[in-house]
Amino acid sequence: MQIHKITSRFPDFGVNKIQEISRFVYEISKREKILPEKILNNISSNNFEAVKKELLKKRFPYVFAHNEEIKPYLPKLKLDSTLSFDINNSEFNPKKILIEKLAINSCLAKRFRTFFSKAKFTEIVSLKSFIKDNRNSGIANYNKRRDMVFITNEKYDFFKKCPCTKGAVGCGYNIFNLGFGCIFDCTYCYLQEYNNAPGIIFPANIDTFFEEFKNYKKPKMRIGTGEFSDSLMLDNVTEYSLSIIEFFNKHKDVLFEFKTKSSNVGAILKARHSGNIIVSWSLNPQKIIDKNEFFTATLGERLGSAKKCSQAGYKIGFHFDPVIYFKGWEREYERTIDSLFSRIKPRDISWISIGTFRFKPELKPIIENRFPDNEILDEELLPGFDNKLRYPYGLRYNMYKFLLSVFEKYSRKIPIYLCMEETSMWQDLKSACKVNHLAHLACGLR
Ligand code: SF4
The missing domain is CATH 3.80.30.30 (pyruvate-formate lyase- activating enzyme)
Structure with a gap:
């Protein structure tokens, strides 16, 4: 959604109001499969509260009709098409398998070597130190997590x-x-927001x-x-x-x-x-x-x-x-x-x-x-x-x-x-x- 279209439709609105309207217009356009321009053209008022009410009614028709309280969550719209996940890559074939020193000779490590013989196997001191040295969070890294497996020796979190x-x-x-x-x-999946490991973890012990x-x-x-x-x-x-x-x-x-x-x-x-x-x-x-x-x-x-x-x-x-x-x-x-x-x-x-x-x-x-x-x-x-x-x-x-x-x-x-x-x-x-x-x-x- 181009912000400039909203800014030119509502030239008197400040940054925060424009952000809020952008979020509404994006969500309504996506939900109703209509062009944002059509939504903007149908708004008659230039008063922020009146515009917001109109958009709220369109975005939350059930809540509006049932008189439930509406306090929507409207984060700033930030879309980056490079972050979309490739849903066609269904096969699980990790490229790297990192094994903690204490798990290096485990049965689990042996089984992974047999099943994923093409992966690169590397010994690491510990997952904790690996994460400390390779801080990689964010969506792009979450999208790549299936490429990496950690075989660990769990000590605390049972x-x-x-x-x-x-x-x-x-x-x-x-x-x-x-x-x-x-x-x-x-x-x-809530792990998308919760996970901070760059791969999938399997304890060997x-x-x-x-x-x-x-x-x-x-x-x-x-x-x-x-x-x-x-x-x-x-x-x-x-x-x-x-x-x-x-x-x-x-x-x-x-x-x-x-x-x-x-x-x-x-x-x-x-x-x-x-x-x-x-x-x-x-x-x-x-x-x-x-x-x-x-x-x-x-x-x-x-x-x-x-x-x-x-x-x-x-x-x-x-x-x-x-x-x-x-x-x-x-x-x-x-x-x-x-x-x-x-x-x-x-x-x-x-x-x-x-x-x-x-x-x-x-x-x-x-x-x-x-x-x-x-x-x-x-x-x-x-x-x-x-x-x-x-x-x-x-x-x-x-x-x-x-x-x-x-x-x-x-x-x-x-x-x-x-x-x-x-x-x-x-x-x-x-x-x-x-x-x-x-x-x-x-x-x-x-
Ligand atoms: S919701 Fe469950 S099955 Fe789906 S990705 Fe998350 S952990 Fe896996």
């Missing part, structure tokens, strides 16, 4: 409680912090995690990998799942969860487990997968893998997270849920989580630059109870209510929980739906 989000009802989840970074690329777990363990706890990575994305190489399943065979009072968008279940299917392992998939309609979850398995492949795992006696989980609003979302999500239950029996499902799309404001310009054709930012996303950008309360409520009603067609017994939602949303849904399966797994809300 487990943590899921921090959830301020003001939300937590589910008491624990994170098994095995690795960092992902070979997939989802438009909405999983045995140390197991040693440390003895001090961290609480009976009946839920713990899983897949918070800062995808649990199974490269499991054929790492075979982490084999060691993890074997270890948790000795801790039957703990539920361990692998969370994935892959169909990489070969190792899991070979393992002998004790019934306390949950393999779970993030699900979205194929339309959303095609446009937002690059390099991941298709919906059919995910459900096919879930079926194989349930036939092998594993408990299965599903995460409808993030649920994305778009025209026709009800039909597409209902179809997705119908496909799920056409393959998986309700009794084999341990839990289902639902969470509507939300993200830290800092992620917005990153998505805009990495995925300039994205549609997920076109909907009405405003700072919510935790300052993350979210759909308005009423819209979220309707989305949850609809999804819960579809799940009810199949079962009222599966524990379903909302991920990172505020207390009032739980309460409103509990009383409106009269659902007894909207569960709080940890116990916070009764």
Whole structure:
């Protein structure tokens, strides 16, 4: 969007007002697929407050119509076409594999040498010192992160409680912090704004995690990998799942969860487990997968893998997270849920989580630059109870209510929980739906 067009249309506006109007015009033009000139030509007033009101009404029609408060997040528009991500480069073939001195002779390093024999392997003292000497953050470097792998010897960061989000009802989840970074690329992924490593990190010393777990363990706890990575994305190489399943065979009072968008279940299917392992998939309609979850398995492949795992006696989980609003979302999500239950029996499902799309404001310009054709930012996303950008309360409520009603067609017994939602949303849904399966797994809300 050329600023000069806005400046010449509103010659009396100062820099900040021009910036604000530019952001509105860009977002409306993108959302409605109309030329910015057309938006400008339709504005009759030259008064800033009147112009802003007109643009707010166009940009946030749902919120405007429902009298919800509008405090939009309007960062300065900064678009750089050189930062867009190449979604065609699906193959994961790291060019450089850097191995910490203490992991140089590890089994994991050997496996990477076998699988990626064309990569350049280099020994480094430590990841920490490497990052200190090679400070490379920013979008351009994030786009290149799949070229580099680090095999490390983790010393400190083994487990943590899921921090959830301020003001939300937590589910008491624990994170098994095995690795960092992902070979997939989802438009909405929070790692884009969180990651400061120039590659993908795989700890070689999983045995140390197991040693440390003895001090961290609480009976009946839920713990899983897949918070800062995808649990199974490269499991054929790492075979982490084999060691993890074997270890948790000795801790039957703990539920361990692998969370994935892959169909990489070969190792899991070979393992002998004790019934306390949950393999779970993030699900979205194929339309959303095609446009937002690059390099991941298709919906059919995910459900096919879930079926194989349930036939092998594993408990299965599903995460409808993030649920994305778009025209026709009800039909597409209902179809997705119908496909799920056409393959998986309700009794084999341990839990289902639902969470509507939300993200830290800092992620917005990153998505805009990495995925300039994205549609997920076109909907009405405003700072919510935790300052993350979210759909308005009423819209979220309707989305949850609809999804819960579809799940009810199949079962009222599966524990379903909302991920990172505020207390009032739980309460409103509990009383409106009269659902007894909207569960709080940890116990916070009764
Ligand atoms: S699969 Fe998960 S971790 Fe990987 S890019 Fe997508 S959202 Fe991020």
